[in-house]
Amino acid sequence: MAAAERRRRRKEERPGEILEAAFEEFARSGFAATKLDDVAARAGITKGTIYLYFPSKEDLFLATVREMNRPSQENLAALTAAPQGSAMAILRSHFAFVYAHMVEDRRAREILRMLMAEVSRFPDLADRWRAEVIGPAVEALRRVVRYGIARGEFRASAAEEFPHLLFAPVIMACTWRLMFGDDHALDGAAYLEGHLDLMARGLACLPEEARSAGE
Amino acid sequence: MAAAERRRRRKEERPGEILEAAFEEFARSGFAATKLDDVAARAGITKGTIYLYFPSKEDLFLATVREMNRPSQENLAALTAAPQGSAMAILRSHFAFVYAHMVEDRRAREILRMLMAEVSRFPDLADRWRAEVIGPAVEALRRVVRYGIARGEFRASAAEEFPHLLFAPVIMACTWRLMFGDDHALDGAAYLEGHLDLMARGLACLPEEARSAGE
DNA sequence: CCTTATTGACTGTCTGGTCAGTTATTAGTA
DNA sequence: TACTAATAACTGACCAGACAGTCAATAAGG
Known part of the structure; x- marks a missing residue:
């Protein structure tokens, strides 16, 4: 038995x-x-x-990418929850999470590589990934930015139209590490802190604006 | 004849x-x-x-990448010139140039794709690219940031240690376009302006700091 | 008629995909 | 318990097509 x-x-x-x-x-x-x-x-x-x-090598490849994508899709749920508290605090914890699961985790990086390398052979892969993973993630970020603006915490900025700008350092760190290997990785806590710091300053109202907005 | x-x-x-x-x-x-x-x-x-x-397919590939890299290497020279005027103005014109030659130009993007896809087969390609193209570019950016700090125009920030953070939106735009095609490109003037705006705010001294620094 | 750039047919190898056969296990029978 | 049949999981030898690389033949110029 x-x-x-x-x-x-x-x-x-x-x-x-x-x-x-x-x-x-x-x-x-x-x-x-x-x-x-x-x-x-x-x-x-x-x-x-x-x-x-x-049934074939192509099917195996598609199944592989889908399998490896599953975690990110599940993680996304947490992001779509109704925001509360400081918008910057939300962004801080969000990006801490993203760095841990996208920059530090080799598997997530390698998916980026595979998708980038094979889009021309598997065109729907990228479309699907955008529709199911990236699109919602961008939307979630945008909601946080709007929430911060509504709260008088953030100024109106291009981050509302292009949340990508906030996310860009993550992609940079992924790409860097993919290309130059773990030995030359530029991330770590300092990079994340730098990212958050520049972002905070970039999004924040100037002191007088904040005062007049009533925070 | x-x-x-x-x-x-x-x-x-x-x-x-x-x-x-x-x-x-x-x-x-x-x-x-x-x-x-x-x-x-x-x-x-x-x-x-x-x-x-x-002599072989591999040599043809290596020659191809080197050939396509030549323009960026030449363009780099302009960046290393001694800075003068407002640091932010330098960054503005620098990034306008970079967007035109890296995001809009398909060839530069495709090189990024090829390098990323083939690093494991041609390990020295990435090393060489870092040493000859990326490394100097990062250094040049870092010099501009330091110049801005010395001038009292910028605050001390992580951008000094990680100029990559400033460059990240360019990589984001490249990657986005590589993965999702020209139809879904998110760049254009608005994206560049947004990038510059967030960067300016992120780097700048706060008004009172600037006042006390004597700009 | 010599030189030189180019051809295109050819070869050896490599690999996705197939399938008849092997092995391990269970179920049935006595 | 001993033997047999049925079955499910897996194997490994094999095939067909594709493709990197070769080279004797060709054509074009002078």
């Missing part, structure tokens, strides 16, 4: 194991240069077994 | 034509998925001819 259990469990765990191995190989070599024999070897099986669970 | 001239010119122009065609194909499909037959067809020749000028 224990053996039966183990055997049944294999079937349930195989797809996940294959996706895990595929992610590593795709991230390292890109779609075209990744060999399914290598994916199989990394998963401790043979190529034939992959085809028991995925 | 006119025909001889034409024939001799072919030999001089071939490498450039091949590099041009190779750039388009590599940018579209990445290194592994690019077929030399396609490169040749785009250049109006056959595959054999490519091998008269480049």
